[in-house]
Amino acid sequence: xxxxxxxxxxxxxxxxxxxxxxxxxxxxxxxxxxxxxxxxxxxxxxxxxxxxxxxxxxxxxxxxxxxxxxxxxxxxxxxxxxxxxxxxxxxxxxxxxxxxxxxxxxxxxxxxxxxxxxxxxxxxxxxxxxxxxxxxxxxxxxxxxxxxxxxxxxxxxxxxxxxxxxxxxxxxxxxxxxxxxxxxxx
Amino acid sequence: xxxxxxxxxxxxxxxxxxxxxxxxxxxxxxxxxxxxxxxxxxxxxxxxxxxxxxxxxxxxxxxxxxxxxxxxxxxxxxxxxxxxxxxxxxxxxxxxxxxxxxxxxxxxxxxxxxxxxxxxxxxxxxxxxxxxxxxxxxxxxxxxxxxxxxxxxxxxxxxxxxxxxxxxxxxxxxxxxxxxxxxxxx
Numbered sequence: 001x002x003x004x005x006x007x008x009x010x011x012x013x014x015x016x017x018x019x020x021x022x023x024x025x026x027x028x029x030x031x032x033x034x035x036x037x038x039x040x041x042x043x044x045x046x047x048x049x050x051x052x053x054x055x056x057x058x059x060x061x062x063x064x065x066x067x068x069x070x071x072x073x074x075x076x077x078x079x080x081x082x083x084x085x086x087x088x089x090x091x092x093x094x095x096x097x098x099x100x101x102x103x104x105x106x107x108x109x110x111x112x113x114x115x116x117x118x119x120x121x122x123x124x125x126x127x128x129x130x131x132x133x134x135x136x137x138x139x140x141x142x143x144x145x146x147x148x149x150x151x152x153x154x155x156x157x158x159x160x161x162x163x164x165x166x167x168x169x170x171x172x173x174x175x176x177x178x179x180x181x182x183x184x185x186x
Numbered sequence: 187x188x189x190x191x192x193x194x195x196x197x198x199x200x201x202x203x204x205x206x207x208x209x210x211x212x213x214x215x216x217x218x219x220x221x222x223x224x225x226x227x228x229x230x231x232x233x234x235x236x237x238x239x240x241x242x243x244x245x246x247x248x249x250x251x252x253x254x255x256x257x258x259x260x261x262x263x264x265x266x267x268x269x270x271x272x273x274x275x276x277x278x279x280x281x282x283x284x285x286x287x288x289x290x291x292x293x294x295x296x297x298x299x300x301x302x303x304x305x306x307x308x309x310x311x312x313x314x315x316x317x318x319x320x321x322x323x324x325x326x327x328x329x330x331x332x333x334x335x336x337x338x339x340x341x342x343x344x345x346x347x348x349x350x351x352x353x354x355x356x357x358x359x360x361x362x363x364x365x366x367x368x369x370x371x372x
Contacts, residue, residue: 142350146359182364
């Protein structure tokens with residue numbers, strides 16, 4: 001199943017979800033269409049499988065791991081570097097989440113949205129802690145989504161095989177987010 | 187034509203570009219399908235019309251306007267608030283750009299990408315100036331896309347009719363980007 005999901009997420013990114021057929025996926029994993037249908041009755045199930053697994057990776061052990069860090073500063077640094085590492089290691093799945101999730105049937109979309117919401121809440125709670133717990137809710141939302149924006153936008157431009165490693169990029173993002181670009185001004 | 191583009195961008199966001207038919211667009215503007223075809227021989231032309239007009243709005247007068255500001259600080263502030271205002275006033279077009287541009291035929295996509303690249307270069311030049319003109323190129327790219335990330339990600343969460351006006355959100359984003367969230371720490 002994991003192999004089908006991996007091949008399908010590659011195809012979804014290359015051709016788009018709607019333009020990818022079960023036959024395309026079957027051919028990529030050298031199975032018959034019937035073989036695919038044995039695991040996934042519909043293409044929707046494949047998309048859901050990819051996205052729910054990716055969100056599970058994003059959430060898995062996050063709260064436990066955060067407890068290991070002293071201070072919200074280092075927890076935010078950890079969240080950024082973990083987010084980028086997950087993306088770098090699962091680019092096809094991450095891009096599929098960003099581009100194709102809205103095509104899921106409502107009950108599946110709801111399940112994915114709930115996992116995204118949980119992630120949002122964990123990160124927002126850390127940021128609230130970092131900021132002293134008295135930032136108005138609408139500002140905390142804007143701050144949290146600003147961090148997600150920087151981190152998620154990398155899908156549109158960042159090539160992990162280019163000159164910046166994901167560790168270097170994490171550090172740049174952390175510096176912008178925590179200290180602002182003014183801290184680099186010479 | 188503008189009326190067709192406006193209605194089509196609304197439909198593209200609601201239903202997706204591929205799922206929207208010329209008949210849907212015709213019905214939204216109370217025209218015959220033939221009436222639409224008179225202006226736009228294919229659906230691709232409608233998508234291109236929407237996106238090229240939006241990018242023209244983004245670029246139009248930007249360089250001239252930037253010259254009116256003293257100091258790269260205030261120019262960056264202006265870029266952020268202008269970006270958010272354009273988005274707020276043209277949400278359907280902006281979302282169509284983000285979600286559907288990749289579905290354009292190559293020659294059209296190339297034309298849009300060139301306009302996006304021009305916008306990138308203008309903003310990167312301002313940031314380079316702000317940072318003292320000696321930030322390595324890959325870092326400047328990361329910084330510029332971080333700003334675009336914060337600004338563009340608002341399409342996924344920001345409701346201009348909610349409690350934050352786009353002026354307030356511009357200010358929050360400017361503060362994060364220039365001074366970092368640490369500046370809010372209490």
